[in-house]
Amino acid sequence: MEWSTRLTDLLNIQYPIIQGGLAYLGYADLAAAVSNAGGLGQITAMSLPDANSLRCEIQRIHALTDKPFGVNLALGMQRADLADRLQVIKEENVSVVSITGGNPTDMLNELRRTDIITLVLVSSRRQAQKAEALGASAVIVVGNEGGGHLGRDGVGTMVLVPSIADAVQIPVIASGGIGDGRGWMAAQALGAEGIAM
Numbered sequence: 013m014e015w016s017t018r019l020t021d022l023l024n025i026q027y028p029i030i031q032g033g034l035a036y037l038g039y040a041d042l043a044a045a046v047s048n049a050g051g052l053g054q055i056t057a058m059s060l061p062d063a064n065s066l067r068c069e070i071q072r073i074h075a076l077t078d079k080p081f082g083v084n085l086a087l088g089m090q091r092a093d094l095a096d097r098l099q100v101i102k103e104e105n106v107s108v109v110s111i112t113g114g115n116p117t118d119m120l121n122e123l124r125r126t127d128i129i130t131l132v133l134v135s136s137r138r139q140a141q142k143a144e145a146l147g148a149s150a151v152i153v154v155g156n157e158g159g160g161h162l163g164r165d166g167v168g169t170m171v172l173v174p175s176i177a178d179a180v181q182i183p184v185i186a187s188g189g190i191g192d193g194r195g196w197m198a199a200q201a202l203g204a205e206g207i208a209m
């Protein structure tokens with residue numbers, strides 16, 4: 013089985029497997045376990061009440077792994093302290109940020125001035141093309157199988173992933189309904205270079 017893709021190169025990870033943002037589950041312990049196993053773990057910022065708690069959680073994961081990890085930002089949920097959280101992300105040397113739940117324009121414009129890799133969650137071809145035009149490093153394409161977290165138009169992963177893989181140049185990460193190695197192989201056949209689950 014071929015594991016090496018543009019995504020593993022981009023993120024400097026062994027397997028093209030990302031632990032998706034998980035509200036109230038995606039803390040440092042889980043994220044470090046995924047990163048230590050060769051994927052990309054993520055701290056989910058929306059589970060944390062404020063920017064200082066996010067800083068503590070990032071410092072905790074730095075103590076648990078020396079591998080790359082990400083922070084997931086749900087834009088609609090961070091409210092007024094989004095700028096403070098972003099400042100913490102920069103100060104604490106986070107290398108990857110994933111963005112969901114809102115218009116990513118301002119965030120991508122801000123992060124383009126840094127070395128931080130940006131993964132934008134999308135559920136349509138239009139959103140993917142917009143994210144690419146705004147400088148996103150890769151898109152996470154979430155089909156309706158992802159529990160309607162995104163993709164409320166009812167378009168499944170199987171349809172969405174090839175459609176977006178044909179429409180953008182940046183790596184596509186498939187998400188929604190992928191649970192094992194067969195799912196990864198299917199996603200790869202559809203044009204994805206990684207999976208988020």
Ligand SMILES: Cc1cc2nc3c(=O)[nH]c(=O)nc-3n(C[C@H](O)[C@H](O)[C@H](O)COP(=O)(O)O)c2cc1C
Nearest residue numbers: 032033034035056112157158161187188189190209
């Ligand atoms: C309990 C739960 C909480 C989630 N919270 C977030 C979140 O905070 N941010 C995010 O980007 N995605 C979130 N997601 C979506 C997942 O990261 C992922 O895109 C989706 O679950 C993929 O589908 P799968 O569960 O079939 O693998 C959440 C999913 C679940 C099940």
